Amino acid sequence: MLIDKRAILQVLGSLAKNPKLLNEKKYSLREEDFGERFYRILFGAINNLHIMGRFGTVDGIAIDNFLSSYKEQYEIFNNQDGVPYINSAIKLAEEDNFNYYYERIKKYSFINYLTLRGMANTELFLGVDGLAHNKNRQKEFDSLTLADLTGRLDKIVSEIKVEFEINSTYEINSADIGIEDLLKQLKESPDIGLALQGLMYNSAIRGARKRRLYMRSAASGVGKTRFAVGDACNLAITEYYDSKTQSWIKNENTVGVGFITTEMELSEIQTMILAWITGINEDIIKDGETNDFEDELLAKAAKIVKESTLEIAYISNFDSDDIEAIIRKLHSMYNENKVKKVIDYIFFDYIHSTPKLLFESSSKTGMKLREDTILFLFTVMLKDLSYELNIFIQTASQLNGS
16 A cells, blocks of 8 residues: 655645634545545544534544543554644644645555556556666655546556447437337427527427437626526426515416526525526625515525426536546436426536636547637537436537627
8 A cells, every 4th residue: 555654744744733724615525535544534533523523633642542442543543643643643743735745645645546456567657666676666656646646547447348349339220110100209299308598599490309408508797607597497397476476476387497507696596596596686695785675585485396297406616527427416306306396407507618627628639629629529518418317408609809
């Protein structure tokens, strides 16, 4: 098992000195990341004490008191001079360099994870089983980030899929196969999807149909996200207020909807949803300037949202694997739920490049692709996914100034 004892000391020291680092989403640590049992016990103690409400420094005495209730762990802690070790780690901790040492621990943990599964002894990882004895290889390994390592694994998996034609299914049929059945099916169930907003738009696309990917294109600031939220509400929200008739209207035949946002957080999407349901200007809702009647409308709207199946996922820096995973999660989360509806309708905010998406393309293909090619491949992924899962996906793209 490969470990970096200096990095472990620095990370444990920084966590003991400032346990609030454990709350930061960008850090994801597990006991397994620390390799040897002694270090895993120390991390577990610091983490548990923090969960129990300790926010100040977790020194050796605090850990000693905590572990004293656990005979086996306490014996290992004492046999390896746990109290002086952690107190020394706190003194030596370079909290400003926490990111660096965290990255090193995760890299070694990644390699150990693959080694345990018989996957690390390949040129892909520079022959990492011999890293400790090869200074040149060690230097090369040190220059790689965790993202570089996982990218290499992605590349190998992609090459295997291409080599063995995994997920490359096709069939060839005569044009007349099943054509009579198709005509009967269209008579009984016309190829028309659920209604979205706008008569012209619905006429052009024939509604939200499964196994279809739709894309709106518009310039920046036109309201692509707002349009998408409106369409999502039109499919998912069970009831809305009609200001013309001053009455609540039941929305028949609602479905489960998932909305993936990449720029706006949950609260920003929620105010759009409330404005759609009530017809109240969103700025008035945001400014808190609603009157008593509008407050009643909003209170009921909040209950309607709870009754509807509308899930919001937020991710800012993403690649195609992230979005595919989110879509699969949304689609499967209510399969056995009798109250909520299965999510077969997905809205992805809009297609744009991110650092992670650009890196993914270069790591998988081994070459630098143009941005428009990367976005095209991402769109193809969405289209393929809509067909595979038998779902509807709608997204948008941004036009340039010309």
